[in-house]
Amino acid sequence: MRTADGRGGATAVLIATCVSALVVNANTSAVSILLPAISRDVGSSVAQLQWAVTAYSLVGAAVIVTSGTMGDIFGRRRIFLYGLLLFIVSCVWIGLSDSGWAVIAGRAVQGASGATILACGMSLISVATTGDAQVRAVSLWGGASAVGASVGPLLGGALVDIAGWQGLFWVDAVIAAACVPVTLRGVAESSDPTRPRDIDVLGTVLIAVVLVPVILALTEGSSWGWLSLATLGCFALSAGALVAFVAVEKRSAAPLLDLAMLRNGRLVGATLVILIGAAAINGLMYILSIYLQDPATLHMSPLTAAVATLPAMLGMLVISLFVSAIAARLGTRQTIGLGFVISTVGFGVLAGTRLDWEYAMFVLPLVAIAVGMGLTNGPASAMATTVVPATQVGAASGVSNMARYVGSAVAVAACAAVYSGVAANATAAWAAAGDAVAKGMARASLLLTIMSAVGILLCLLARRHRVAHPDSSHVAQAAAAVAHTVPARAAD
Template identity: 30%
Template sequence: MNGRAKGVLAFMAILLGYFIALLDTTIVNIALPEMTRHFGGTVSEISWIMNGYNLAFAALILTASRLADQFGRKKVFIVGVVLFTLSSLLAGLSTSLGMLILFRTIQGLAGAIIVPVSIPLTTTTFPKEKHGMIIGLWGAIAGLAAASGPSLGGIITEKLNWQWIFYVNVPLGVLSIVLTLLFIKESRDESAGKRVDYAGMLSITAGMLLITYAFIKANDYGWNSGEFYALIGAGLLCIALFFFVQRRGKEPMLPLALLKIKEFNGTSLTLFIVGAALSNLAFLTSFFLTRVMGMTELKAGLVLSTMAAGSIVSSAVSGGLSNKYGSRWFGAIGAVIICGSLYSMSTLEADSSLVDVILRLFIAGIGVGLTMAPVMSAGIRHVPEEKVGIASGVINMAKSIGSVLGVAIIVTLLQQNIGGEMQTAQTRILEQVKGDTVLMPFVKEVLVGVVNEQGGQMKTGSDSEVQAEALTTKIMKGLEAAAAKLEPEQQKAFAATREGQIDEVKMLLTKAGSELKEASVKGFGQTFIYASFMSLPGIIFAWMSDKRRARKSSNKSADYESTEIA
């Protein structure tokens, strides 16, 4: 077998493990309703199928990077893929919701091992001149995994069943293990030593666990609640302890000199913002497509996957070019496109065409590819080669925390925006009912009572058409009950005009449905705008992620940092 073929198989070994770990962050979401029907349980309980994975992933990622640097990246990568493959099989075989959440959490732990180790394995397997191209392909796979999750999950759930969402990982994981054993060489950070920094690992794991949990529960506890502040405070205290331990330790897991490299900091902050932007885009768009435009979950997932096409193309191209021309322009332009795409989503209407949505998502994918691959490449390029492992851990941890924080903030904003618009719509509906000259007084009373009763539900962002049907059912039942209590003369008057009264009620309900849908569109539009503003700092951070090209010919800064870290 020639060297080119071995290189392809080595890269495939890494990408297979990386792909399944990232895919499982999104592929499960579309199957949650089916899992709810299978196991039962509340929405809060079912949400831990996602939360358990995200918590474990964010908490362990830096620790896994350090252990891989110390004891061998190939060895740790294989442990991660074995654990992920086994937990996927057991998740599919779960007989209770508790079992499924347990194995999803173990999947998260395994994913935290696989994802950060994949970068140093890649950079040590291929020569430096190919790093830009390889990381470009790595970014394309990342975009494909994230964007294709909803559609693959929908197809598998519809054509097979939800268990196969986990079973498909088994053959891919086994193939990754075999190829890794055959074609990947062992590598480690020779300067890292063998002493395990238990204090550092415990403090950073506890800190990330507490902060991630706080953001996951922020909307349940409330952003101003004592529980939220306590969790954030405890998490920050653990992180402060972590930096204290790193400063005083003889063999710290995170060499603090890395944080003096401006380009590395720029990369971490960029991917923190991009992580939040991607999560916000996927979350808001999926809800808009299903609740406002009325698509099925499967169709919405397929539409969302068009973002992967743009990401794959731009990642593959920009990764290699950024190695030659520098990353700051690619990253900054990509961040601008992401912000613009988020803003453009605010102009969608309930009756917008599929082409309008797909075009916006495709352009967003181009922005993602232009940003992630070049910025990641720059971050890795500006740290000493032996510190690529721990640097990858920091960068991926930043992206993971950005994703969790972004969704926590955007959920709150969406609820507030839709709640405000729905309240305004409800007021207009009540005014129309009270001012109607056709309806009899008791019909108005029934209509007003039902609308007021449904007011709270109208603020949740549920589909407006579903609400209109619920209102119709309640009103008709209410009219029958109220009519039975009328005086005989009033009953006769109602009977004589019954058809006209019902037609008028239906006409008002049609107007109400339009009002509610328009309110929902406005609420989503405002939230998309806020999400675009939240993404603006990514432009500045992307510009910081690389040096001017004129100065890049000399790598004195990186050499200096390498000496200082050593």
């Protein structure tokens, strides 16, 4: 699968990158469904296992930009292969784990590998293709990412009954392993000799130091006390790390984040929208997956719970096929604002969750949230890469993807803390188990309602921005924004 002139064949590049992107995104979206089954098997609480979700996003946020830089310097194929091999190792590690902390550690490693596969995969596509072929390739990669995110929970739920919760990770390991020979035989090495050889290792570490204490404080704050020395110390450590990060980035020869880009108000606005959208949908998927399977509430099996989440995932995917045309007609700000209004209403309905609600009561709010999030993600992703010069499109995409990981990590931790904390307090006040869990679900949904409402405020403060009339590539890239941000000007 190598061309005569020594360049990697585009077909091999597409197979390796699209299949791996599908697997990574399916794995990412499936884990929340598996947490109750993992909890029963390894004897760890679901509250502890939320770190299996947040650790993945936290590490991904720290390395998503660095891994792309390493590919440019040391070879994109080489770093992509390292990502695949690390992903396989992490799957085997998790599949053999017999404790909650082992699963969490494996997921942290998986976060690094997944971010590397996605970052370097896009770079390989950009090198192997040009013009219209590049647009089609990016569209296919984006579609694979979106499909993976949509079918992941269903696949994970189905495999629990067949091979236990470990089944998802064994299947992922096999598929990722199949991508290795395709990459070795059919993908040519490439790098950017003009890029500075410096890697912002300190900036990468500081991103983690900023996020870990915040997530720890959100997770343990209710038990430590929100004004306790431990909680306030965590927030102070994060604040100090943030100050240090800014100082390091100003002096770095190859900064992880070009602070000058933050002067672009439209880019900052689009990035905040992406962060809020990722936070809202990932926070929802976490609490919903736990609530549906709780024996005190609907007591669904993992497969049934996965099917029950499909209105949200499929609804977002379907609306994203039309969102580019809607944005071209209404304008980006108006479309994003409309999306946040719709999702805020949906979350607001879920904030009224009660124990006597049957599953049917959740369907319409889930569809509303899906439509709303679909209307925000695609236009914000496109805006983030169209409001900067062509030379900064890749950097803007990296910033957006980092925001997506950060939003997911912080929101899952916050929602988990509210969900479990409110339920525990209600139980301590002698509420029935089901009522306590329903109160936790309602309060966590209220938090997500507030997050979504902040998005409305952002749109009211933003300036008008209209995208070009969409073609098929814009439609596919909008769909891809369900799971990952792709450059809107891939062909430039």
